[in-house]
Amino acid sequence: MSHRSLLLGTAAALALFAGPALAEGPTIKIGLAASLTGDFAPYSEAEGARCMADQLNKAAGPDDPKIEILIEDSRSDAQLSVSLGQKFLDEKAQVIAGVPFPDALIPMSQMAASYGATVYSAPNTQVEMHEVGLDNFIAGAVPDPMNAAATAVAVAAAGGKATVILTSEDGASWSAKTPEWFGEALEKTGGKVVGKLAYSFGTTDWSPQIAEIKAFADKPDTVYVCGPVPDVGILVRQLRSNGFDGIVAGCDGFDDPSLEETVGNPAYLDKVMFATHGVMGDGGQIDQFIAACKAAGYKVNGIFDALGADMVQVVYDAAKASGSDDPVKLREAIRASDGSKTVMSDNLSFKEKLAYPVKTIPVIGFKDGKRVVIADDVPVFVPYLK
Amino acid sequence: MDYAIQQIVNALAFGSEYALLALGLALVFSIMGLVNFAHGEIIAVAGYSVFFAVALGLQSVLGAVTIAIVMGIVTALVFERVAFRPVRYAPTTTGLLTAFGVSIVVQNMLTLFVSPKARAVPVLGPLNQTFFIGPYAVSSLQLLELAVTIVAIVALVLFLNRSLLGLAIRAAARDFSTVRLMGVKANRVIATGFALSGFLAGVVSVFILARRGSVEPDFGSAPVIKAFVACVLGGFGSLAGAAVGGMVLGFLDVAILVALPQKFGGLRDALTYFLVGVVLFWRPQGLLGRTVELGDKEV
Numbered sequence: 238m239s240h241r242s243l244l245l246g247t248a249a250a251l252a253l254f255a256g257p258a259l260a261e262g263p264t265i266k267i268g269l270a271a272s273l274t275g276d277f278a279p280y281s282e283a284e285g286a287r288c289m290a291d292q293l294n295k296a297a298g299p300d301d302p303k304i305e306i307l308i309e310d311s312r313s314d315a316q317l318s319v320s321l322g323q324k325f326l327d328e329k330a331q332v333i334a335g336v337p338f339p340d341a342l343i344p345m346s347q348m349a350a351s352y353g354a355t356v357y358s359a360p361n362t363q364v365e366m367h368e369v370g371l372d373n374f375i376a377g378a379v380p381d382p383m384n385a386a387a388t389a390v391a392v393a394a395a396g397g398k399a400t401v402i403l404t405s406e407d408g409a410s411w412s413a414k415t416p417e418w419f420g421e422a423l424e425k426t427g428g429k430v431v432g433k434l435a436y437s438f439g440t441t442d443w444s445p446q447i448a449e450i451k452a453f454a455d456k457p458d459t460v461y462v463c464g465p466v467p468d469v470g471i472l473v474r475q476l477r478s479n480g481f482d483g484i485v486a487g488c489d490g491f492d493d494p495s496l497e498e499t500v501g502n503p504a505y506l507d508k509v510m511f512a513t514h515g516v517m518g519d520g521g522q523i524d525q526f527i528a529a530c531k532a533a534g535y536k537v538n539g540i541f542d543a544l545g546a547d548m549v550q551v552v553y554d555a556a557k558a559s560g561s562d563d564p565v566k567l568r569e570a571i572r573a574s575d576g577s578k579t580v581m582s583d584n585l586s587f588k589e590k591l592a593y594p595v596k597t598i599p600v601i602g603f604k605d606g607k608r609v610v611i612a613d614d615v616p617v618f619v620p621y622l623k
Numbered sequence: 624m625d626y627a628i629q630q631i632v633n634a635l636a637f638g639s640e641y642a643l644l645a646l647g648l649a650l651v652f653s654i655m656g657l658v659n660f661a662h663g664e665i666i667a668v669a670g671y672s673v674f675f676a677v678a679l680g681l682q683s684v685l686g687a688v689t690i691a692i693v694m695g696i697v698t699a700l701v702f703e704r705v706a707f708r709p710v711r712y713a714p715t716t717t718g719l720l721t722a723f724g725v726s727i728v729v730q731n732m733l734t735l736f737v738s739p740k741a742r743a744v745p746v747l748g749p750l751n752q753t754f755f756i757g758p759y760a761v762s763s764l765q766l767l768e769l770a771v772t773i774v775a776i777v778a779l780v781l782f783l784n785r786s787l788l789g790l791a792i793r794a795a796a797r798d799f800s801t802v803r804l805m806g807v808k809a810n811r812v813i814a815t816g817f818a819l820s821g822f823l824a825g826v827v828s829v830f831i832l833a834r835r836g837s838v839e840p841d842f843g844s845a846p847v848i849k850a851f852v853a854c855v856l857g858g859f860g861s862l863a864g865a866a867v868g869g870m871v872l873g874f875l876d877v878a879i880l881v882a883l884p885q886k887f888g889g890l891r892d893a894l895t896y897f898l899v900g901v902v903l904f905w906r907p908q909g910l911l912g913r914t915v916e917l918g919d920k921e922v
Contacts, residue, residue: 274739275739278739404885405889434888435885435889437892441834442834444632444636444765445630445877445881447760448630448633449881451629451760452629467836471835471836474836480760495740495742499743499835501748
């Protein structure tokens with residue numbers, strides 16, 4: 238045997254034995270048709286997801302999973318979300334998400350089913366997604382009826398007994414039904430709904446609705462609305478300047494850092510309260526994560542970025558547990574897990590409900606213009622959900 | 624009764640804003656035959672100019688109003704010079720497409736270079752104070768809108784009827800070629816029309832900012848759709864029609880909001896457009912529009 242043959246043989250033997258040691262963990266692709274622009278841009282989870290993926294990838298060992306985030310702007314458009322979802326599936330994404338509303342997520346889930354992929358919508362709260370029997374859909378947030386119930390308990394505790402609810406068809410059940418569920422839960426506490434009014438997203442002049450509120454025979458002490466900022470911030474400002482000093486309550490749509498600036502006068506925020514997904518402003522895990530991401534150059538905005546980060550953490554943990562990049566095994570691992578330690582929760586688990594987590598719901602109020610947590614419980618009575 | 628009067632005040636405020644918006648569109652259309660859907664982006668640029676000025680330390684309401692109006696005029700003139708002048712002699716559909724193009728480019732630039740999210744601009748808040756006259760809550764902004772709309776209409780009518788340039792604009796709206804044969808410079812007439820339109824856009828931007836307290840890239844585009852409907856309703860090409868169309872649309876909006884049962888709230892826009900359709904079925908040329916020969920379309 239020549240010297241050269243001996244070297245080649247040795248190299249081949251080394252390569253053969255080194256094979257398993259060089260094996261890498263699975264690479265998981267998460268495709269986000271994110272609302273980088275348009276109506277739902279304040280509620281995008283994309284930057285938080287990117288930041289968390291970066292943190293996990295940097296900390297990962299050679300056998301650990303790698304997370305690859307694919308992001309395209311859906312312009313808050315449902316149809317564009319669906320098209321982008323198809324593109325991500327063609328790029329072999331195991332997990333996809335789009336505009337967090339059923340008109341985007343239901344067709345995306347149906348499409349993803351044939352690929353075995355999962356639609357994991359971090360900010361989705363709408364009950365429609367849990368009613369149509371989609372096996373491959375997971376929401377990162379609790380459904381709206383739970384959010385509404387938590388708010389009702391807090392409103393009742395603050396003395397709210399008679400509410401006007403404002404509904405809009407523009408955000409499907411999120412903006413149309415959540416107020417109804419709030420009313421139902423408030424009635425359970427002994428309160429009542431004294432009036433219902435309609436509005437459209439993009440409303441900048443609430444004068445007609447405010448005139449109606451003032452004209453009700455039963456004077457309301459609470460106004461409830463589930464809509465986006467700046468609309469809800471403008472409503473608070475105009476209600477206060479028209480002399481309404483009761484409670485203004487709402488849902489996670491209020492949870493954008495621009496709410497306070499939109500309202501303007503810090504005194505107007507007294508008796509404003511809303512249920513959301515996690516506590517910020519207390520220097521806790523979420524604040525630390527957001528600060529770290531900002532320092533790393535990510536344009537994170539708030540609580541919805543933390544939801545995006547949680548999604549990446551949950552997927553990462555599932556990939557690690559399953560040791561596979563197979564999308565079906567990944568989903569099974571997510572649902573089988575006893576829980577992940579995430580930015581927003583010490584134990585985020587989908588084991589009980591499979592399609593959404595069960596966790597406490599913080600209700601945020603204001604003191605001297607600053608956010609404070611006024612409740613953080615799992616509501617006992619939850620309307621609509623069986 | 625109190626309630627009805629309160630809602631009439633609200634409808635007047637809605638109508639005033641729509642009328643101002645519609646006048647801006649109608650001015651340019653009457654001169655160039657162009658439906659300038661980029662009018663919304665003139666409003667947006669005026670709003671963002673105030674945002675930048677505030678970021679640089681501006682605190683004065685008067686300063687913010689001046690900046691919005693000046694930037695409205697400048698932006699309208701820039702759009703005319705850069706985008707619309709090159710297609711002045713092209714078919715109207717080319718002009719329409721150019722307007723959409725300008726609108727999308729500006730929105731995308733604001734999204735990319737500023738932010739897709741709303742940015743707070745609280746400086747004009749003092750313009751929007753609520754006070755009570757007996758049982759009626761009246762916003763200073765509502766009164767301002769109504770007053771400014773009336774002044775704007777009167778000033779426009781005087782300008783168009785009494786000044787040489789105004790007469791040239793009116794004549795150009797009828798027959799541009801003849802006006803040019805009489806020595807009037809087309810560029811001057813059209814630029815003046817755009818400048819007036821930009822002035823109105825700046826004023827509307829002030830009102831929207833004062834009420835909303837924030838700017839975002841599609842800040843002006845949604846209101847312009849309402850303005851377009853108001854123009855069609857009043858009769859495209861007629862300045863008086865634009866003002867009347869805006870007012871009627873404002874009253875329709877409030878009346879439907881108030882009268883429609885809550886469970887049919889989602890049909891509000893559909894009902895508005897249905898009623899506009901009914902009016903146009905009765906008067907296809909709009910409330911104050913001229914009948915235009917559209918040719919024989921009999922089967």
